[in-house]
Amino acid sequence: MLARNAESLYWIGRYVERADDTARILDVSVHQLLEDATVDADTASRRLLSVLGITPPDGSTLDVWGLTELVAMSPETGSIVSSIGSARENTRVAREVVSSELWQCINAMWNAVPERQRAARRVGPHEFFTFVEDRAAMFAGLADSTMSRDDGWRFLVLGRSVERVDMIVRMLMSRVDDRPTSPGWVTVLRSAGAHDTYLRTYRGALDASRVVQFLLMDRLFPRSVFHALQQAESCLDDLDHGPAARIGAGAEAARLLGKARSDLEFLRPADLLDNLTGRLQDLQTTVREVGEAVSRQYFHAVPWIEWNNAEVNL
């Protein structure tokens, strides 16, 4: 398929997942701030912003509304609204390779944003977050049922999985300096939609190290880092039509993903908490490098050259 379309599909996957996960993180954090009086809203908000890679504003004290405004409503880079916009832009340029239902879903989502924002300002941010989560779920469902399992699908899933790893790592980053008994760990599980599954798996015992284990290493839960890495890896595997490599990994992206996956796969659970911060940062670096490697291998992006004043100066 066309490299440009492949790139768009990859980024559609990433942006939709990013919007979804950011909404989930915010939904849970905002309500924790509201319900738990012992949390300092300003500190918590700033930490969340820095983990999401958004520059916190200087000076003013942040509260729940300020946080929502910044992360959800503003058109600034990294916000939910900007992710939705970018996802739509990418779908628009790749309309011939996505199903029209999928395009409609994204487009309707983008069109409904202003109205949902007004509703959220009236009755509370939850309104907006559920809207984003619902639409993202609808997008996933439509993609699943209307796209044939060709390379386009693989790029979409690849993007989604890579972004998922990134976002789960960010969720964990936002809690990493909480004490192990902090109720904040529940919020990580809630953000990942993993609360019920976790409770059933571990019989209700809530313990920070198990939460980290579950979200990083669980083999079965689709939003665990391990599962997402594995899925990304299998997409790359199927995309690789070249001759099978006899020694080492053929492609850099596959090598990076495989290494990160096997690091988690064969790690002793007891060792997970040693240098957790370092491990999370490594994963984040891996995600970035995978992104670059995929783009080099498949998208062949050429720098745009301006041919102005191209006189030959001797």
Added chain:
Amino acid sequence: MSPRQLFDGYLDPRRPHAGAYDEMFDPVDGVRTAYKRLHDSLEPLQPADLTTRAEALDRALVDQGITFSLSGEERPFPLDLVPRVITAAEWSRLERGVVQRVRALEAFLADIYGDQQIVEDGVLPRRLITSCEHFHRQAAGIAPPNGVRIHVAGIDVVRDEQGDFRVLEDNLRSPSGVSYVMENRRTMARVFPDLFAKHRVRAVGDYAVHLLRALRAAAPASATDPNVVVLTPGVYNSAYFEHSLLARQMGVELVEGRDLFARNNVIYLRTTEGEQRVDVIYRRIDDEFLDPVHFLPDSALGVAGMVNAARSGNVVIANAIGNGVGDDKLIYTYLPEILKYYLGETPLLPNVDTYRCWLPAEQTEVLDRLDELVTKPVEGSGGYGIVFGPDASPKELQAQRRRIKANPRGWIAQPVVQLSTVPTKVGERLQPRHVDLRPFAVNDGDDVFVLPGGLTRVAIPEGSLIVNSSQGGGSKDTWVLAPRASDEDAELRGPGLGTATVKQDGASTPERGPELNVAQQQQQQ
């Protein structure tokens, strides 16, 4: 339109039970301090705005399936928009009173199903115990491993005309309603976030953690990793939503009687991987249905052999069988004696004054003043069978007189307590409506934990003093305010799992996809 619209005509002196204590307004000084901020946030709201929120609230409850069954029909449990506020000081008094009561009743139940020392010592008449319908001989001699019989208690309290808390009744069998406490809070935070921003409200979300800890602590000593299950009558039970919520939050199986069986005095669970031993059963089934061998032989809900398994110490039933003797409304009247006998203390939370139709002298007085007293069946729950003397017709009073004479052990009488009122949304206005409060206590054998909050039930019809959901009651989110100087959390702060030194390098800024530059965009046009 005046901004005070919402509260217009709130303290109308002609309202029924005008003598009741209003929790928001003092008749002389205006808004009470506890409610000051809440009042200030509500006052500027337009009635239409309030209605929008109320609709969003109802929708959220229905979507989440937070319902109760009334005569077989699933209904959303009406949640009122205006929270009820309890200050830190009020709460700490209430909490101590509840803990004291639970401890005394634990000692009482242990004694009654053991040596009955309190009867031997002549403090309580034996007839009082043996005539209680929920005194189960089948439970005599069953000693729970950690001594706890009241794993969960719901103590119903009301505020009288002076604003003092009084206990209306104890619920030691399987008190329900705690799921509404948790879900009300979640839903309120979603629909009315701005109210929370100005208050420090203590969280109620970790109830299941405490419950699970207490249930695991109750397990037989032989169980290393106790297997806890929640036993429900089934999906048609009015509190099924609560059973499934608790099982879900504790991460344990929700089972029905048919999922369990007993062999050699051990209870097993039928699973796809064969049988699995059960150590603790948090049952939400009445005693009579628990075990067809010992109780109702035609019970389809229970497990044959459960009582014997409990007796041989292989399984723990929570709450214990026969707890009903502790929450009998006649035994309730003897609580000051019980407290004095076991703990040597006087009640921190007084009872509501009660006449015992059982004692001839008091019966005469009750029959004389039947038209001004409330008469209640000692067994009743759900507000059934209660007769309000002032509202009853002479014919009803006559029938009630006959019932009391026929079965004096079955009835008690109380003066009409004008329950305190809290602003409640009725139509487009806020009106005073009567409320009670059910705090939930969990006993893990070492400590009695009282969930900071509890279920506030509110009687929606004007003038009604019956708050039961089966009688058209609703509920309110109950806010226990955190003490002003609660730095305990900061002090408890220990080292985290790692350090959150977020490196501001390239890896933490989100990657972006390619974008066309301005020149490309322009030329494409």
